[in-house]
Amino acid sequence: MSLYKMGGDMMEDDWEFASSSNPNRTLVLVGRTGNGKSATGNSILGKKAFKSKASSRGVTSTSELRRVVQEDGQIINVIDTPGLFDLSTAAEFIGKEIVRCITLAEGGIHAVLLVFTVRGRPTDEEQSVLYHLQTLFGSKISDYMIIVFTGGDDLEDNDETLEDYLGQECPEFLKEILELCDNRMVLFDNKTTNKRKKAEQVQKLLSLVDAVARKNNGKPFTDELFHELQVETKLKETAKRLEKQLGEEQAARLEAEERANEVQKRSSDEIKKLRENLERAEKETKELQKKLGKCINL
Template sequence: MGASSIDVERELTPFSGVVRTVVLVGRKGNGKSATGNSILGAKAFKSRQSLDGVTGTCELERTVTSNGQIINVIDTPGLLDSSVESDFIGKEIARCIDLAKDGIHAVLVVLSVRTRFTKEEEAAILSLQTLFGSKIIDYMIVVFTGGDELEENEETLEGYLGGDNCPEPLKNILNLCRNRRVVFNNKTNDKNKKAVQVRELLSLVNMVIAQNGGQPYTDEQFTELKRQRLSHQKEVESLEGKSNMEIPELKENMERSYDDKLKRITEMVELKLTQTTTRLQQQLAEEQAARLKVEKNLEIAKIKTEELDKKKADKSRTCAIL
């Protein structure tokens, strides 16, 4: 799509040339692409769904803010959807890492105020630690979409999250994120509202960077892929001076070698994901079994109480007759 701009002005400020890379994750229907477009200030991302309901592939778009800050936005397909196969997720994680190149400055977990947050969704978000590494939690920011609905109901995000409206699993996620959250109205045409919510988000992104010592998130997968990319670039540069007959074959061999390395990283992610999925499924099954046991015990206690009450009532009637 090329670069877009939140503001045409390109003033030289301390942020001029600073790059921030954010990754959007969330379940289908929560508004990832719309949120990405709000950040970019342009309709760069489109929801292109395949026959099996999975949105295309990871995409990167870029914008430059009025103070010269460069924002890379990576939209990801259904990484938190339980229906998506692990091999697809593995490939997309590898692609996401490849697009991020020098690391991720923030992971934007997109949730919707229109849907209730569940224990299963909490487990899916926690699986990000497997997909990207354990420290990724330190880079997470929760973005709530559906700000238009809150406005229509004259409600604030604080009010929405307050009291009994905020389920325990969501409280757990917000606590992990140190309560870093922002609400987005992706439907508004008010330019001022658009600018305010983007500024608030970028302020949180810069806070995340500061809290992590000024460094973006990387792990062994990033390091390995970056090393392989640099090696690949050097190999491409070494083609200079080779004969025209040698170049096609050498290029083909280099591409195959690079693809093999990407495949190994993909397989590593897949293995981690499979192990975590199995563990989470077992955990959820145990929790469900525990809930059913509690419910059964309550039902038994209720029946016993009703039987006892009936006996007392029968005894009272008998005494009254006598």
């Protein structure tokens, strides 16, 4: 076993113990500050790898990766992220963290764990989380999403199940997210000391990760796919920009043609008036000449 440095932190590198028949899995935790992302990461890893405490202010300031090797040799990589979609988070910071997250996930992202809490109602900023994810990663990202609800101990204290909670409290945007990810969801109690309960909730999560892998034919969300989506997005943006530019040019051309037609019509009207004035002047001149001729004859 060796030690190496990642993002300023020392981590155990157990890579050499991995079995080729048990490929590593990389999971990314995403959600609002205070929903329990770091605590969930610790539950998955089975150790206190991430700083976690009950606070409205984020403890995680930048994306961090930690890993654990299971008994069967499978490596589980967990990437904890700061509150990327909090209202106070700047767009530039979000962009940098997404790039860092993709960089940390060297072999690709096998599942995005979207973390909500059953303690209280979802906030306004959480209602736009799906939009933000799809904007950054493309609509394909929903195929990799698993919804993790934290606060399982609260439900247990009230003799409620997750299904009870969703039936009574589930808002429309959350129903939409669950539908998009084929209802892949799991409830976590990050405070429990019951080893069996800890193992069961992690095992359920990993079975959902396997379901995600099957859905995507074993292909993780990779840097290459991310760039493909970015290129696709840029192409769409370019197409929209060109379409808008073409529309503006066409509108300008029509306006110019209308202006030219107005000028031409105005010129035609002016020429017609000039011709009429000239004809009237010629007529008046001829009448004047006739009158002059009669005066001379007299």
